[in-house]
Amino acid sequence: MPDRPTHVLLDLDGTLTDSAPGIMACLRTAFTETGIPVPDDARLRRFVGPPLGLSLARLGLTHDQAEAVVTVYRRELEAGGMYDNAVFDGVPGLLAALRAAGTTLVVATAKPQPLARPIVEHFGLHRYLSAGLDSVFGPAMEGAGEHTGKEKVVARALAASGGDQAGAAAVMVGDREHDVHAAAANGIPAIGVAWGYGEPGELEEAGVAAVAGTPEELRGLLLG
Structure with missing residues (x-):
């Protein structure tokens, strides 16, 4: 170094x-609206930092499920969640x-x-x-x-x-x-x-x- x-x-x-509070809240809404079981808080916290697509892939979601989660998640972020x-x-x-x-x-x-x-x-x-x-x-x-x-x-x-x-x-x-x-x-x-x-x-x-x-x-x- x-x-x-x-x-x-x-x-x-x-x-x-x-940024964890806002990211986790937006993810909870996204999983709930798409009918996918909401991961526990420890798992949601691991979403903070890495690329979202990579984290969703690790959950084993189908492409369509992941796309649906991303759509709602970004809607919630842009609606103000990113400032939580x-x-x-x-x-x-x-x-x-x-x-x-x-x-x-x-x-x-x-x-x-x-x-x-x-x-x-x-x-x-x-x-x-x-x-x-x-x-x-x-x-x-x-x-x-x-x-x-x-x-x-x-x-x-x-x-x-x-x-x-x-x-x-x-x-x-x-x-x-x-x-x-x-x-x-x-x-x-x-x-x-x-x-x-x-x-x-x-x-x-x-x-x-x-x-x-x-x-x-x-x-x-x-x-x-």
Whole structure:
């Protein structure tokens, strides 16, 4: 891991914001309306972070069932569920400190970009990003049977921000294993955050370089 990263890629759900309440509520409505048994809260919580299509595939739903769930879920999100959300304590101060130190900050999320950007703007987090809302990267809206791997999102974020250029030292920050794997696929290390939605040991098993217990601890890892 670089001693002092020049570029920091930040996951959104579970890293910058506590989005589980809204996501889980929208999923409950989606499963209920489509007549599919609602998973328990522990299972629903695992939906937060990874691509939705991947999580639905793991439930063993048919393509038509998954498409129906996605349709209702996105309707509920766009109706306001995506704002049933909150910025984790300490995150604004962390981002301000990183920007003050000259760090290039971008968001790289598995949440569809058309949803991620309004959320970042709603909570005022774009003011800390190097190119404002243009520094928020996510996949396009996809059907239930599709899911863009997060490694592609990370690659786009690196290329657009200059994090893949000679002399740059980039790191991915996230709360789930797919953040770590996406970073590795692009040849950069990952730092995990313990306040997100990962299962015990998930980040370590994925090969994370370090895990921060608090935003203040993460600031120390990134700024030294």
